[in-house]
Amino acid sequence: MKTGMNNPASEEELRKRAVSRLTGDTEDNVKRSAAALRVLYELAASPQTAVDALAVLHELQVHQVELELQAEELRRLHSEAEAALQRHTDLYDAAPVGLFTVDKDGIVQETNVTGATLFQSDPDALQGQSLYRLLTPQGTGVLKSMLSEAARGDRSGSCTLDLPxxxxxxxxxxxxxxxxxxxxxxxxxxxxxxxx
Structure with missing residues (x-):
């Protein structure tokens, strides 16, 4: 599974974009940078406000470290989420039963490998197909009835289906x-x- 957050190339690209946005030669950035430096210089040049200038600089450094820590935490959480997703995907595909997600009309939204193998197909080929077309006419009637009952609010149900x-x-x-x-x-x- 690919990850954008832990990819050094994407981190480098993000850094380049941020630096470009901050230090780009656009007129707004030049004005903004010049104004910020002018304010900091004026505060640092005056004995009455030099302490304030140092406090502002310190506060900016603290915010920078906070943002770096938040970015580290986001990368860690992203990595954990990807690992959990991979575990669930592996579990879903390795399940010893055929699993299908279908809409109210019996159209396959998703299936695992075991489910597709049951019908000698692959998961991608079954997506968007009617599950009814994979069953015998009797099995189709039973499944339609079961879906109808579930749609009316029955929380769960089970039956035996004839497969062709x-x-x-x-x-x-x-x-x-x-x-x-x-x-x-x-x-x-x-x-x-x-x-x-």
Whole structure:
């Protein structure tokens, strides 16, 4: 999995963009820098305000260190989030059951490798396809009924579905379980082949 935050090239690019924005030769930047230096010089030149100038400089340094610490923490959190995502992706794809996320019409939004293999396909090929077309007519009717019940508010359900023969093998069956996804926009289906 690629990461933009831990990539030294992207950090270097971000730094270049920030320095360019701050020190660029645009008229606004030149005016802003000149005005800031003039104020700091005037404060430092006067015995009455020299202490204030040093205080301002110190405060700027403290803010810089704070920002650097925040950036370090963001990089650490980003790295942890990517590692967690990779663990969950690996777990999802390595699950011993076929997992499908479908919408209310049975259109596959996502599937794992085991689910795609159950239908002798790959996950990308199944995305956007109707799960109904992968089942026998009887299995399609059962799944439609189960999706309808889940859409009406039944939290979960299960059934046995007939799967069509694939590659000359006789028809198969799978135990299917359904629940609404966490976002409430679709359904999670788990298929476990019977007798395999």
């Amino acid at each position: 023969s694939v590659g000359g093998t006789p028809g198969r069956q799978a135990h299917a379980a359904i629940s609404r996804d966490a976002a409430g926009t679709g359904f999670l289906l788990a298929f476990m082949p019977i007798g395999h």
